[in-house]
Amino acid sequence: MRPGLLRRRRDKAERQARRTQRRFARRQWRRRWLKWKPILAVVVVLALVGTGVWLLWFSSVLAVKTVVVQGATTVTEAKVRRVAGIETGTPLVSVKIGRAHDRVAALAGVESVEVSRRWPDQVVIDITPRTAIAVIDIGGKLRSLDKDGVVFGSYKKAPGDLPLVETPAGTDQRALREAASVVAALPPEIAKITDHVEVRTVDEISLALTKGRTVQWGSSADSAQKAQVLLALLDHPASVYDVSVPGQPTTK
Incomplete structure (x- = not known):
């Protein structure tokens, strides 16, 4: 081969x-x-x-670096952060959102609050503040009163654009709530001639009108009807108007 x-x-x-x-x-x-x-x-x-x-x-990548407070007008942001108890450096996943919510919600000036995580490193506390519908004089101290009868804030001098409510110290929450409902129900024609609202119990609410006149209002029930009856009665001069039972009003 x-x-x-x-x-x-x-x-x-x-x-x-x-x-x-x-x-x-x-x-x-x-x-x-x-x-x-x-x-x-x-x-x-x-x-x-x-x-x-x-x-x-x-x-530290996903740890809390900032606690953002939004909407705080009736309480300071510093107080909200302090009460919430959320420390910077805490892992964001371990932040007790529910506990922080309950602590902030307990503040008198807070109507509602939402607490949430904002990844990667923030906790957001979004507050809906209470809104004053009246100034309440409790034992000589001026405070704010909201629509739910909650007392919050304080004043050195009563602002002129809010109605005044007077009540003795120790008045219970239900009576304050009734008073707030009465204030909210007053039509402008009555509100502008009302010097102040007096509250003693749930069904012992009265209006102190200008010219020394008094209105026995009772509870907040049927306030709209009571207001209409009172407007009609004001055409008849009197010192006391009783509309606590609007179907049977009286004057003195």
């Missing part, structure tokens, strides 16, 4: 052997991959979970 032909056959056999070896190696690698693939997947998942736990609970 000629040397050239023999060499070509040998080279072909070697190439065939290398191809066979490569195919075998690939099959071996695929078998190993199929064996290790689930293990590697578990390792990757555990690594991701571990990284997430670290980020959420232990790193």
